[in-house]
Amino acid sequence: MTTTIYEDRARELVTEILQIIEAKGLNLANALQEAGISEKSADHFINQKGIPSLSEFIALCQISGISFHLPSIETPNTAM
Numbered sequence: 001m002t003t004t005i006y007e008d009r010a011r012e013l014v015t016e017i018l019q020i021i022e023a024k025g026l027n028l029a030n031a032l033q034e035a036g037i038s039e040k041s042a043d044h045f046i047n048q049k050g051i052p053s054l055s056e057f058i059a060l061c062q063i064s065g066i067s068f069h070l071p072s073i074e075t076p077n078t079a080m
Contacts, residue, residue, distance in 0.1 A: 010051045018046065020064040028063075035059035 021028055032042045037056055044050040052060065061068070 007051060010057075011049055014045055014052060014057070014060065017060045017064045017066070020066075021060075024064070026063065031063045032059070035063060 018028070021031070028046075029039075029042075033039075037059055041052070041056060045052040045056065058068075
């Protein structure tokens with residue numbers, strides 16, 4: 001099965017995030033459970049090297065201390 005460069009990079013990012021969590025000494029199982037990620041989903045992207053969903057990826061980032069600052073634009077509340 002062929003994977004894209006994006007899938008490979010996603011797996012690398014997840015591995016790096018898991019290393020950050022380990023280096024911080026956090027209990028990954030407890031943190032994932034508190035974030036609402038099931039054991040089956042966690043096993044998929046940790047042990048089976050799958051790709052997490054966007055919400056799971058964001059939860060991993062929050063657990064590891066990585067934050068996102070997305071730009072926002074104010075628009076008038078009028079119909080176009």
